[in-house]
Amino acid sequence: MKWMRSLFLYAVGTVMLAPFLWMILATFKTNRELFASPFGLPEHWLLDNYAAVLSRHPVSVYFYNSLIIAAVSTLLALLLATLASYIFTYTFRWRTGWQLLLVGGILVPTNAFMVPYYYLINWIGFYDSLIGIALVYAGISLPLSVLIIKNYMDTIPPELAEAAFMDGAGVHRTFTRVILPISYPGIVTASIFLMITAWNELLYANLLTQSEGTRTLQVAIRFFLTTFQANYPQAFAAMILAIVPTVVIYALLSEKIIGGLTAGAVK
């Protein structure tokens, strides 16, 4: 039966990897070649599409913008989510209601916030700035990060916090010295999700930024697929450049993600 399992894994792997490999192959073709022979190998292994992507638009600036937005929004969301999750480990009046209110944000479609977010960000003077969009991402991601981190904190034995209290630690010290370090896998899991979401986001990046100095990589990819002109090999090359960081992050930290998600599954 082992060979059947291997066969199944290879088949699933192929199905999942084939589109990605096809896209990589397409980046070495010309537009004409791609449409003439979509599944063939490139006649010449050209790097022209990558060169065009890097030279026609300031991709390094967009890359940097995406990186800053992803980092700031993740840090902000984690800061708030860890504090909120910690407080929910205590018993207080209306705790469940507050928790539902915060986590319930997951169920609200993000499109519903377009007008209020646009108005607020303009009002506080953060339109077309990286901090403005990072604030919005942090807000959108907060419910999910609270859900992940709170679930992880629930798996920490309460005896640990009790022991810290008995040793004289207060609420804050227990949080920073005991709960926070132990919650590391959950925090890493949430941060990966937040980083990847912020990195790939397009709707609010389009809405809240305008100038070249604040444009993100995801918005820039649309330059190669406009209404009037579509250069797929160049767009694919831009997509490959945009995908690489998320693949690297996931590959390096996949064990932490799985660990964070499965925490508490087995007591």
Added chain:
Amino acid sequence: MVSKESRVLLLALIMIVLSGCSAKDGRETNNNQAHDMIEIKMLSSWSTDTERGRALHELVNQYNQLRADKVKVSIDINPDWPTYQEKVKTMIAAKQPPDLFNYNFNPNDLSRQNSGQLLNFLPYMDEEWRSRFKPEDLAALTINGELTSVPYEKAGVLFYYNKKLFAKAGITEFPQTWDELFAACEKLKAKGIIPISLMTADDSWHSTNALSYLAAAASGMEVFKVGVSIDTPEMVMAAERLKQLFSYSTDDAIGANYSISSNNFALGNTAMIIDGPWLIGSLDNELQKNIGIAAGPLVENGKAQKGFIITDTYTPWSAGKQESKEKEQAIVDFMKYMTSDEGVRLMTLEGRILLSMDINLGEEELEKAGPVLGQFISVSNSAPESLIQISRVLKPTAISKLPSLIEGMMFDQFDPAGMVRRLNEANQ
């Protein structure tokens, strides 16, 4: 305990993040230097990767030089048209409309005009400026007595045909009727040539162009008039013939998007396509020599006149209301420059955009424009009547349903009459 190294690393990270958050376009004008200068921010989806985007930048640069130290127009590009439109609607809803933006006019969706956020150009429409436009264009864009949109782009959507492939099939001239066109399709198919590029993804553009031509040929130019039922025998006939036309298209037509469909024609894989002048930029020089441009074929006992054409909708420019009178006047001044003979000439010849404003091009200019654009202008200008494409005039619900209804018809989920009935229901 948090180690010293960790604290240093955290501090460094915060500094990088803070420095990054203040990042803005380094090329922006210095505030002190531009203290008295009026700045107009123009939103556009025309990136400099396209001919029209490059032409617009040139036009703006020329204007900025002309009004140096007084007015500066800058273009903010948002290359994705649907999200750009969504953004403009959001800005209007938040009562912070852009200084200048363009959009696809739809008489069934007047949300922008009814917002009360747009600048009325009518008080500025003196005789000289008014004479630049066709009266019917100004009338169409005047809503509730206000002209909040300045007519600009209104391109014909015409038949492109590959003369070389037609010649291979023994066809010497473009068919004058739909019966002749289907006969030509048979001849092409017999020679192993795929007759026409069609598609069903996104807005199903090339297919709805064919549907518009078929409907208009039978019913005339009032077929999609606002408030009139489209569930007519002529529309059913048009849907039936569209279904027939798909049998002469590529295997990937059902599910194909604009790029796939247009590339099929641009690579010489198909003999015909129905599209606007923006396609010309995707055709290589060799192919352009063999391209013919034609108006719509007629049908027997149809109501359309010979040489009629379908057009894309108006893509006018609008401006947000301004608190400063000086800025309002500067916007009007810029719009006058854009619609001047000089501006129109630049956008037509360099940007390959066909505009609402009249333009008389000399032989030399037409030759410079290339073999296809010259024909395009000639066929458009000689059309006795025109009709706006179906996807631009129905109600938003019907527009969004139309592509899936065409697919449903092609998959025999319902017959052409059922497709038209469903479309009419969505358009109520």
